[in-house]
Amino acid sequence: MSLAETTRTAEVMDAIRRRVTSRTLAPGDRLPSIRGFASAMRVSPSTVVEAYDRLAAEGLIRSRRGSGFYVVGGAAPLTLAEVGPKLDRAVDPLWVSRQSLDAGPETLKPGCGWLPADWMPMTELRRSIRALARADDATLADYGGARGSAALRRLLARRMADQGVEAAPDQIILTASGTHAIDLVCRFLLRPGDTVLVDDPCYFNFLALLRAHQVEIVGAPFTPNGPDLAAFGKVLAERRPRLYLTNSGLHNPTGASLSPHVAHRVLSLAAAHDVVIVEDDIFADFEPEPSPRLAALDGLCRVIRIGSFSKTLSASVRCGHIAARADWIEGLIDLQVATGFGAASPAATELIAGALGDGGYRRHVEALRRRLSLAMRDVDAKLARLGFAPWTEPRAGVFLWRRLPDGLDAAAVATAALAEGVVLAPGDVFSVSRTASSFMRFNVAQCGDPRVYDVLARAMART
Template sequence: MEGEIAARVRPLRLVKPEVQYDRAIDPLWIMRHSLVVGDPSLRPGCGWLPDDWLPGDVMRRILRTIARGENANFTAYGTPQGFYPLRDQLARRLGERDITAGPDSILLTESATRAIDLIGRFFLEPGDTVLVDDPCYFNFPSMMQAQRVEVVGVPHTLHGPDLEAFAAACVKHRPKLYVTTAVLHNPTGVNISASTSHRLLRLAEAHDLILVEDTVYADLDGSAPPGLAVLDGLDRVVLLGSFSKTLSGALRSGFIAARSDLIEGLTDLALATSFGVSDLSAQITHRLLVDGSYRHHLEGLRPRLGRNMSLTIDHLQRLGCTPWVRPDAGMFVWVQLPAGFDSSEVARRALEHDLVLAPGNVFSVSQSASRYMRFNVSQCSDKRVFDVLANLLS
């Protein structure tokens, strides 16, 4: 009997067994190596800003201010949907982008990753299908596979998803969700066009599909297009975001904005699986938003990223790498390596020099991006990045 039970229950695997022996191109490769590499200056493949680009001193000041306050919550559990003043402030910020969402339509989470995990658990059953972009953020497929669902990639273009391929996938696979980064797409850096957004929303309605819009990088573009939630009014779009990429990875402060009836169910699920979210991170984030610190930080960050974008692309072009597009903002550029080079092999060899790169097939469900690589321009200030790369591409 015990043997029969063991045979029926398979342990969860987020990567296919045939690549376990050499995990250079599995979806979690970049994350693993970026978090353990010895030299923090040699991580152009990671997805976050360098420590000295983040407002650490401001956050320490705010933490001291909160600690001195009589109403600071250092001991008790938070409320089910999270710290109300932060939800109210997030609702105001969304309103400035023409997204109508009151505090009751917002659920605080520990991160955007946690938000996507909750959304997957809430909407999906094992065997369902989810659409993602190809290429897309490498953790989207991993998180969806953790829900034991099928993941289907839709080719991504300069204007957003290929709508003919998207429509065909809807007919063939009958997906429940489409997960995307509509503004400052990861890894390509492009923004979805207004015409693509309108047609995508019509397709979602026709095929009874929920669109999950990840906005974690949107604040890096001061003149970003509206994205999906603005046009939809949070009818079929579930919006999520966090401040991990723009403020601090240690802050762990994210959110979900959706219809209030969906938020109610998502809140129950969050309570059942984590007993809510910490008030401390929420209080810090709230203070950064209301006292102008966050706005001031972004005002300095955006032009700095722009300068690094230009310098990084110039360096890469001199090495024979071709940008897929020159992004208007953000931290990522998606480039094609010179003919004859495989990005996974280049990334494996780069590790010997403590250089963490982001090979293209990590982002591709169809494994069709073997000559592509994503570079985080904020992590490309050290000349050694390009010295090592020049040696590898010679």
């Protein structure tokens, strides 16, 4: 057997191993036919026969005369690090998230996705906590209802209406967090092996979460106005994804906003190809004037809206929400009961409703927008002095998406900075295609310490 044939055989074996590891193929499942898999892998049938014979010798599969090959043995535990492509730690979404989550108070985190504690409305939160202490016993001790607090859902319905999204309170369910909301939607609509479309680049935890659902992830290039429409349409036609998962308000990581023209075309293409859109609108309150929302334009027909208050109120008091068409809500509620036995805790929802219920939160958000605008200009100028180039100028929000100078590799710079106690977010952690190696995402609210730029300069000089 030639070297090329050996390599192709190994590729076929690896493809089968990945399907078994990710549980796309479970014990007892029949493997694809030899001719069908040869066509899919673009190899000869003899190469697939050789690969199957070797896997059978390893004990991973076995042959049944006249029937084909089947997976044997018990299912291995699902290890997300083994699902999908092997990634360098510096660009692995799970690893990058853990660096920020586990960082001590001495660590600087310009690569994380949330605001520092001293940017949050601590006076309003403490007032709500004092009020919560006077709540009835059931609020403090019992499970919440399956949909979550009716009072908070009514409040959310009014807030969504202000953003152009018409959703009755019964079309909204509360969840343990925004991430939990997306997880529930994935459980509701996806099966292992389905295809999901994301922006390239996209929020890196989308990629980690989708790994857990054992789906195929494909990307469409993202532009300052939204997804590249030609590439978006081509992916829909060729890959037939079940979902499109996106931020359309203030995009993570780029900070871009969806233009009206692109928003209408995205909805038209999604309708033509029967694709459900999950719109994560977690940064909505950072915008002084709402940019186009797919959920508003679509009327929650094929768009599901996700949100939470972890970015503007508290990441410690977890509560997310889902707004969806009425005939999907019951199924989502049943899934939430099965996986979490109820919605977000009554204590958390009471606290959030209290913080949102007066003018304090509105004044906090207005001040926050002004503070972020000043920080964005300041950080942009400091990054420019280090040679970073803009990709787009966000109209609001938290993030700057910037290109490193001189062809520097962002992952190498991030690795060097981590050794000095600074957590950065290199571009390829956000990119399905790994084509953002020269970019970094910066959280302007986390860039106030001058040490960020000193460490960044040294890391760039060493790589």
